[in-house]
Amino acid sequence: MKNVAVIGSGTMGNGIAHTFAQSGYQVALIDISADALDRAIATIGKNLDRQVAKGTITEADKATTLKNITTHTELAKGVIGAELVVEAATENPEIKFKLFRDLDNHCAPTTILASNTSSISITKIAAQTKRSDKVIGMHFMNPVPVMKLVEVIRGYNTSDAVTTLIMDLSKKLGKIPTEVNDYPGFVANRILMPMINEAIYSLFEGVGGVNEIDTVMKLGMAHPMGPLQLADFIGLDVCLSILRVLHDGLGNPKYAPCPLLVNMVTAGDLGVKSGMGFYKYTAGSKDLVLAPRFA
Numbered sequence: 001m002k003n004v005a006v007i008g009s010g011t012m013g014n015g016i017a018h019t020f021a022q023s024g025y026q027v028a029l030i031d032i033s034a035d036a037l038d039r040a041i042a043t044i045g046k047n048l049d050r051q052v053a054k055g056t057i058t059e060a061d062k063a064t065t066l067k068n069i070t071t072h073t074e075l076a077k078g079v080i081g082a083e084l085v086v087e088a089a090t091e092n093p094e095i096k097f098k099l100f101r102d103l104d105n106h107c108a109p110t111t112i113l114a115s116n117t118s119s120i121s122i123t124k125i126a127a128q129t130k131r132s133d134k135v136i137g138m139h140f141m142n143p144v145p146v147m148k149l150v151e152v153i154r155g156y157n158t159s160d161a162v163t164t165l166i167m168d169l170s171k172k173l174g175k176i177p178t179e180v181n182d183y184p185g186f187v188a189n190r191i192l193m194p195m196i197n198e199a200i201y202s203l204f205e206g207v208g209g210v211n212e213i214d215t216v217m218k219l220g221m222a223h224p225m226g227p228l229q230l231a232d233f234i235g236l237d238v239c240l241s242i243l244r245v246l247h248d249g250l251g252n253p254k255y256a257p258c259p260l261l262v263n264m265v266t267a268g269d270l271g272v273k274s275g276m277g278f279y280k281y282t283a284g285s286k287d288l289v290l291a292p293r294f295a
Helices: 011-022 034-054 059-067 093-106 122-126 160-172 188-204 210-221 227-234 236-250 259-267
Strands: 003-007 026-030 069-072 084-087 112-115 135-140 149-154 176-181
Touching (some): 011 034, 011 135, 034 059, 034 069, 093 122, 122 135, 188 227, 227 236
Parallel strands (some): 026 069
16 A cells, blocks of 8 residues: 545644655645645644654655645545545534545545544444445544554444554554444543543532642643643544534433533634633643633
8 A cells, every 4th residue: 555645634634644654655635725735734844843853753754754745625636546545524424424425436446445533433434435344443643643542443344354454554654553343432532531521520510620620630640631631632622522422322411511611612712723722822832821711
C-alpha cells in the first residue's frame, strides 16, 4: 500500500495526513475548503518544524514529508488511485453516511474505507456502502503525530483480512493498534466520556470548582490534564455528540449529558476551538486562565 487519501483537513485530518506522509506514503488530503487545506499544510509545516528543533527529524525529512502530500477540493479526483481512504470529517452521522456513500461510488472496488470516528457505529457507516467487509474504524488519538494509540474497530462485517492489514499498517506508522468491537463509544470514549461528564456534573452541582476538580484528578490520579481542561481540548461539542451516541445507543440514563455541557455548547462555548470553555484561551498564550463564568 502506497497511496492514501484523508478526508477532512482539521486537527485530526491534518495530523493523520502528517503521520502517513512522514512514514513514506503518498497522501491526498481532501477538503471542500481550499483555505482549510492551506491552513492544514501550514500546521503540518509548523509541527514538522518542532520535530526538526527537537532533532527527531532533519530538514530533508520535513521537505520529503511535505512533498508526499497533495491537496484536493474535489472528492472524486482526490481518491483516484487510493488504496486506503481515512475519513476524518465532523463527528456527525449524516455527514459521514453521505461521505461513505460517495466514497463507495468513487473509489475502486478494492479500496479500504476507514473512519476516524470516535463513537459512531462502524456497522452503520459500512451499511451505506456495498463493501461492508472493507469498512473499518481507525480511531487515532489527538495529537496524531505524537500519540501512539490507534483504536481499530471492526464492524459487524469487517473481514479478518482487512482487520489484519489495518493492524499491520498501524504498526508501520509507529503506532500501537488495539482491536475493539463495534459498540457505542468503543473502549476509549465509553470510559473517558462518562468521566468527563461526571466532572462536569461535579461542577454543575457545586461539589468543586473547575480548578479544584482538575487539580484532584491531576495530582490524585496522575492524569496529565484535568477532565475539564481535556474536555476543552477535545471540544465540548464533540464531547456532547459522543455522550449522545452513548446515551442513545446504550439506553442507560447514566450516559445522559450534563445540562451544563448542553448549555455551554448551545451558547457557543466549545473550548479551545472557540476560545472559551471551562477555561479562557488567548492566541499565543499558554497560561491556563479560568473562564470568567467559573472564576
